[in-house]
Amino acid sequence: MAKVINNVGSVNSVLTTPRVNIAAVMPWLRRILFFAALVGLWQIVTLTGIWPDYVLPGPLEVFNSLVTGISSGIYIQAAQVSLERLVIGYGISLVIGMVLGALIGRIHLLEETVGSLILGLQALPSVCWLPLAILWFGLTEQAIIFVVIMGALFSITLGVDAGVKNTSPVYLKAARNMGASGIRLYTQVILPAALPAIINGLKQGWTFAWRSLMAGELLFFTVSLGNLLESGRELNDASQIIAVMLVIIFIGVMIETLIFAPLERRVRARWGLAS
């Protein structure tokens, strides 16, 4: 958009700008058309009355639910609770995963033992920890945060491990040669060198954490996004369920585009990897 404004005054670029703008706008136009058609189709299906309202509400009803939910503050409050759990659980995973991954990547004995344990646990969907977590902690914050940690921890650990292990030996040689050793070798060489792989692990860890959080919250009574889905079911309020689903999608996409995409782009640009 800035380009358009800049080009108003310059005569030379007038010829080229429309082409550039069309190229940039077209994918978005197609996308908007696609989603408009999707909503239109949805509206038509609900108008035919094949399914009753409480099974498949129309887009307008869902929109109304969304507006009331947000304006009454209940969705905001729920999102806050869910995001807080996500941040705490993910934060703990991040710290443990970084240390654990770095250790496994560098110490052969840990790789053989703890490494294979983590590889096994990674194969277990983290919601499977929920029954055990509830037995251990009861229906408490600790239980749900535990499940979030189990969701993110292993992906982060394995990402860091892979990055550390694939650190080019020549970087290590050069660094040791210039007097780097011990913790400095880790923080100034091994971890930065492993950053591209670590970011992959962080991304995967976050998606797992988000999924397991939503699944876990279905069983909890405090107001949260997952809990709103469940209460929608109890009240036979399908439009609330779909509205909350949209909120969950929105938050997920936002975290992806505001945090992980820029992070990844920056690292790739700095490393000179193709964008």
Next chain:
Amino acid sequence: MNRQATLSNANTTTNNEQGIPGGIPLKIEDVSKVFPGRIQSVEALKPVNLEVEAGEFVCLLGPSGCGKSTLLSIIAGLESASTGVIRANGQKVRGPGIDRVLLFQEAALFPWLDVQRNVEFGLRQIGTPAKERRALARHFIELVHLKGFERSYIHQLSGGMRQRAAIARALALNPAILLMDEPFGALDALTRDRLHAELESIWASTRKTILFVTHNVREAVALGDRVLVFSPRPGRIVRDFRINLPRPRALEDHTLVDAAAEVLAVLKEAIHEQEENERNEQER
């Protein structure tokens, strides 16, 4: 102690103007390397004996895989020798030290740091204060003609510029010995010639001891006070040439071409002999 090493940069320059070596002597006594394998151990380097004077420019010439890079790694203290000892300035080498800095063919600059921070890296490890570090880095970046590229990241530099940055990074630590492992091997001929001239002038002004590994005969003859010809694996020194040509040397100079031809003949003979030996062994 380390800090003193960097602070003494100024002193070395004054010394050098008087032609006093900034380098230190190096003594290699019976150093060999055997890589233990599961089925069969591989002998990479036969026992090598070598004395290098302070401020000498020595080229190690040999075919790929003759153990000359291994020898350099051992001198740098990054690998241990199977037998023998290395003495740098009379002191036994026990591990990496910033008196001996190694340069690699792939430059080994860190892609997550810009040129300025790459050059500062070693200084940061030895605890040079930030202000002094910046100034030293700027000085050496200028010395290798990379002024204006301080904020560039490595992928934005050409191969020649990367080697220049790597040289600046090494020089910033003011090492007494520069160990260069085919640093210009991946560069085009024109860039290589220019870097030869620049390296020669840096060496002339700092008088550091330089060990330069290459498989390029003309490069070795153009740069070295001495050219050590290595046999193929397991490596050993077959001949120690002294190149007494005036500097700066021109690659086109016919005396240099003659010297290169002589060295090449010895190298070819060594390779030929090795092949002969291998054939005999197979027949047996």
